[in-house]
Amino acid sequence: MIALGSSSSTRAKILQKAGIAFIQRACDFDESSVVAKNAHEFVYEIAKGKAAHYLKTYPLDMPFLVADTVVAVNDRLLGKAHDIDEARGMLHLQSGANVSIITCMIYKSQNLELTDLSAAIYKFDKFESGDLEAYLKSGEWQGKAGACMVEGFCKPYIKEVRGLESTAMGLSLERLLPFLERE
Secondary structure, three states, X not given: OEEEOOOOHHHHHHHHHOOOOEEEOOOOOOHHHOOOOOHHHHHHHHHHHHHXXXXXXXXXXXXXXXXXXXXXXXXXXXXXXXXXXXXXXXXXXXOOOEEEEEEEXXXXXXXXXXXXXXXXXXXXXXXXXXXXXXHXXXXXXXXXXXXXXXXXXXXXXXXXXXXXXXXXXXXXXXXXXXXXXXX
């Protein structure tokens, strides 16, 4: 059993699908305090902040996992959109572009600690405006880095992928599993 220090339903689904027993514990770290030079550093600092916040909030009574994900297009960092207009703008930047989706996760137990910083690079076709507007109207973009959903809206527009889909979804499962097997 592990604790997922996140309220992310997508991360929970990844763990469920893999058959990993977990409980979910909210970890409300203030991401606005993080300043970084690039997307990799930014997501790493947020994951470190979440891990520290988790340890201040909860005892280390079981192994825990925290993670954060950001999207970058042409060195422009895209976090979570605050409203539909911001989401539309983020998705227009990704349409027909090479998009980096970067996840940092930290797993910690009494015996092991893993910090993984991974990226998945997607090349997208141009998004059809009707599909884009339907996706925006659905609200599925909410809470997603860059309003990007590679397992949903973006899937038919993927021309090329380098990296793991689980990384793009917010948890690099294939990198985590060997550590869980050691416990």
